Amino acid sequence: MTNLNTQVAIIGGGPAGLLLSQLLHLGGVDSVLLERRTRAYVESRIRAGVLESGTVELLARAGLSTQVEQHALFHDGFNICFEGNCFRADLKALTGTPVVVYGQTEITRDLYQLRLGAGARILFEAEDVALHDFNSDRPRLTYRTGTGSGEVRCEFIAGCDGSHGVSRTSVPADAITVYEQSLPYGWLGILSGTPPVDDELIYSRSSRGFALCSMRSRALSRYYVQCPISDQLDEWPDDRFWDELRHRIPEWAAARLVTGPSIEKSIAPLRSFVAEPMRFGRLLLAGDAAHIVPPTGAKGLNLAAADAGELASALLLHYRERDDSGLENYSANALRRAWNAVRFSWWMTMLTHRLGDEFSDRVQRAEFELLRRSHAAAELLAKSYCGTALG
Ligand code: APR
Ligand code: PHB
Secondary structure (H helix, E strand, C coil), X not given: CEEEECCEEEECCCHHHHHHHHHHHHCCCCEXXXXXXXXXXXXXXXXXXXXXXXHHHHHHHCCCHHHHXXXXXXXXXXXXXXXXXXXXXXXXXXXXXXEEECCHHHHHHHHHHHHHHCCCEEECCCXXXXXXXXXXXXXEEEEEECCEEEEEECCEEEECCCCCCCCHXXXXXXXXXXXXXXXXXXXXXXXXXCCCCCCCCEEEEECCEEEEEEEEECCEEEEEEEEECCCCHHHCCHHHHHHHHHHHCCHHHHCCCXXXXXXXXXXXXXEEEEEEXXXXXXXXXXXXXXXXXXXXXXXXXXXXXXXXXXXXXXXXXXXXXXXXXXXXXXHHHHHHHHHHHHHHHHHHHHHHCCCCXXXXXXXXXXXXXXXXXXXXXXXXXXXXXXXXXXX
């Protein structure tokens, strides 16, 4: 049996757990991180890719500014189209700030490199992680790896283990409330080693359903189409995907589309989920462990990073100043941020997806008209997208 002692035990080595561990390390607080998968598995997961400026600042605080500056793409706007007619949300003019395209895959890779380079204690393939005594001053984790079982004694547990993790489900049912809504659609996404169809993202609501043209770099495209959530990947060979995408995007974009074999293909659900509160004694939840938003507003990764940043600051205040106000306010602040992201992601989903009834079609048409004609409406969209709507 291996026994480890640390200040903060972190469950989950996705962006939330890694960023938290790095920010704590830079502030002089020790952590041990337990990750269920291998490093290669986590680093190869294709996930989100659009960063708010607040997230970029946090990554810079964590020591990643060189990587982001060298490899990220800076976007001053994006297109949002309704049956072929496009409105460009001019983010720079409406908010004063661009968004940054840099993949979660890259962030995860960069953070593992920094943490492991600094000798961090990260245990991969940690199975059967169990949480104990988080309502006391002496919480513990137990786990198993290929070399045997172990225990981590700590002062705090950070539950950063995503929506299917063990942290949230370890809380007694009567201490937690979950709010949830799902749509019967998913996003079928592919990654392709082809140049993006445009310099900026295109969100397109067509009569055949939603499509999104995104990217990871000038040579790597990420495209999505709305599909029934019951669809299986083998129903979507590459040719069918490209054909459907071409029909759902504006003609000027379809004419430029370069297709190629998919590198990755997956279906993601359109689901909102918030668990309240996010603190239970000495257990604090962060990122997807506490909340999921539909991908339409590109908020999931930004929320996970913001939680990690706030939790790191709260723990540093506790250790450096013996001041617990950050920990006391953490759950309320993080939930306010999460619900605002849910609100926006839900709104943008309702605006851009084919919902299958004429009433919704008419409401969407009116909403697009409003975006075109009202500066206030365009400004709220732009500020919500950039993460500055609440100031
Ligand atoms: N024990 C240890 N690790 C676990 C366990 C467990 N029982 N369960 C899950 N994990 C690990 C997963 O393998 C994963 O690496 O926790 C990590 C959680 O990472 P993410 O799911 O990426 O969640 P988070 O760090 O909060 O980042 C949220 O990910 O899903 C996207 O769109 C979302 O961009 C957002 C981001
Ligand atoms: C992505 O590139 O994966 C992406 C971009 C914008 C979104 C969602 C996902 O709104």
